[in-house]
Amino acid sequence: MRLLVVEDEVNLAGAVVDHLRARTHAVDWAATLDEAAAAVRTADFDLVLLDLSLPDGDGLSLLREMRDRTDRTPVVIATARDRIMERIAGLEAGADDYILKPYDLDELSARIAAIRRRAGDMPTSERRFGALVVDPEGRAVHLDGQPVALTRKEWAVLDRLSRRPDTTVTREQLEQAVYGFDDEVESNAIEVHVSRLRAKLGRAAVETVRGFGYRMGRG
Amino acid sequence: MRLLVVEDEVNLAGAVVDHLRARTHAVDWAATLDEAAAAVRTADFDLVLLDLSLPDGDGLSLLREMRDRTDRTPVVIATARDRIMERIAGLEAGADDYILKPYDLDELSARIAAIRRRAGDMPTSERRFGALVVDPEGRAVHLDGQPVALTRKEWAVLDRLSRRPDTTVTREQLEQAVYGFDDEVESNAIEVHVSRLRAKLGRAAVETVRGFGYRMGRG
DNA sequence: TCCAACCTTACGGATCCCTGACGGACCGTC
DNA sequence: GACGGTCCGTCAGGGATCCGTAAGGTTGGA
Known part of the structure; x- marks a missing residue:
């Protein structure tokens, strides 16, 4: 199981990555849209956690680009509570779920597990x-x-x-x-x-x- | 699967060729534009890794020549991080992807795999x-x-x-x-x-x- | 019938892989 | 902070497999 965390705030990113690493296998981190785009194109991730406000652009454009490429990798977008429009736009652009910032790390794990189950990654999973x-x-x-x-x-x-x-x-x-x-x-x-x-x-x-x-x- | 590596710096070329040989079937190496042009015209490659700055000319001219011949062989161009214009010109000339030098060999492999997958070389592939x-x-x-x-x-x-x-x-x-x-x-x-x-x-x-x-x- | 092209087998060097051993890193306990 | 335990990356020796070569057999066409 391989995850990509797209988040520009270093401390938060560090915490999330550590937390996820302890629970899954490989976690990559991208701090900018550029890095994220390169990573997504290069490797097959099982899930992408995508912060929408990035220094070099809007995370939504990455999501749209992925879906245009028919890349169906599950994407969870992270948004602030007051950005309702962003959230809606994200789901319309093909996100699989969203999570409100600031979020609890355990909630994040649970959300990720749910997504992956829903994605039917492995129908019977056994x-x-x-x-x-x-x-x-x-x-x-x-x-x-x-x-x-x-x-x-x-x-x-x-x-x-x-x-x-x-x-x-x-x-x-x-x-x-x-x-x-x-x-x-x-x-x-x-x-x-x-x-x-x-x-x-x-x-x-x-x-x-x-x-x-x-x-x-x-x- | 057959690759052509176009790169004039001998040490780098050697490392790249070795790495790719271990992972694929056949890798040829061209150190100059002339050699590369000859190779591309002579054999069917599955992918070309093209360094843009070559001793006897610009790699882009080779790429353009290939595309003019309607040769759709996937091409990945390798450029230095600060040559943004080159990169853009490369993509406009018909490159399928670019990779920044100095690049990691594993990233190169992954990029190549992604390109080949995207190229729909093998739709369902059976x-x-x-x-x-x-x-x-x-x-x-x-x-x-x-x-x-x-x-x-x-x-x-x-x-x-x-x-x-x-x-x-x-x-x-x-x-x-x-x-x-x-x-x-x-x-x-x-x-x-x-x-x-x-x-x-x-x-x-x-x-x-x-x-x-x-x-x-x-x- | 004859010759060239192709098939098959055997062999040994080269390559790739397996595994036991070792030590560093990390963690929890006392 | 010392100790024991576990995990994991590195290394090296030996073993298994691969593969090019060559030699002799077989096939097919003229």
Whole structure:
């Protein structure tokens, strides 16, 4: 799960990013419209939290541009309580929800969870691979009915891999899912996490596609 | 997937080429406008990464020349942060995206992936040949519903062959798709890969056109 | 029948990947 | 602030796989 936080006020942004990082996998931060536009075009985010008043322009233009590109990434806009018109315009431009500033961080998390559920990201949300069941909603993994404890990074890898069964996920896609842009990894960290995953879930859980990446197969 | 990197600074070019080679199939490098122009006219690239300031001229002229020839190959231009006018001119001349120098290699990869996706190179991207299904997006191959594991080169060959059903692909085109210009192959490597492909996908998957090359047929 | 083109197999060097070990970073507890 | 625990990135050795080459067999056309 990968989020983009678009917010120019540094302290607020820092708090939000920290909070979300503790709860999800990778969070990127954009302080300007330019940065946000570049980020959105570059990576696949699962959700964008968009502050509307930015130093270099109106966040709505970004939202409109995304929707024009038929980019359906869920967007939550953050507006001040007295900006009712902005809020309406935002929803009309294709936002999935709004949240009033100043907002409570827990409310934000809940709102995000709701959006993602509504977006039907994964209809049944349970992903089955033989005896292995991955439940992104509850961030739980069961093997033969027994719960398996995963660390944060292990979960991030498994989450990304299990999202598209039978599809090869490149090492790069995994790195982007586990780390953001900034956090650079210079070693075989992904390999190591896959190795640790296999130790917990069984050798066959993750198939390696030499030269490209990894894949999880149905059955 | 075949890329052309146009960049005169040797160290940077080397790093970029290495990075991209690890992730895609074939990468060619041109250090001058002349070389780039020749390469672009000679081979079908899937994408061109174009540095604008070259020793023997402006990269934009190459881009314009390509577009004049109605060559729609996706082009990403690389410019320094302070060359805003260049960037705008580039987009107006028909570039598909730009990236600011100095750029992060992973960001470059992501940008390239985004472009290719946006270019609708592969709408739903599934290529069907009877019981054989080739999915370039997920780099997956299914035969009678069963996934088939392919090595990198095998995939490169199959990818090129399946791109145009019922069309004969010359041995030379295959070599260019699998290797670049430089990587020379002096033997029957392509034949060997085709043979290995047939062993995995069935004898009839790939038809040989004696004296010309190979072909994959619908139905 | 003969030749050229193509197919198949085997082999060893090159490449890529796996995994155990280690130490730094962070966290909670005493 | 010291200690124990967990998580995680890095590294290196060894092992598995890949792939170009070559050599011999097979096919197809003249």
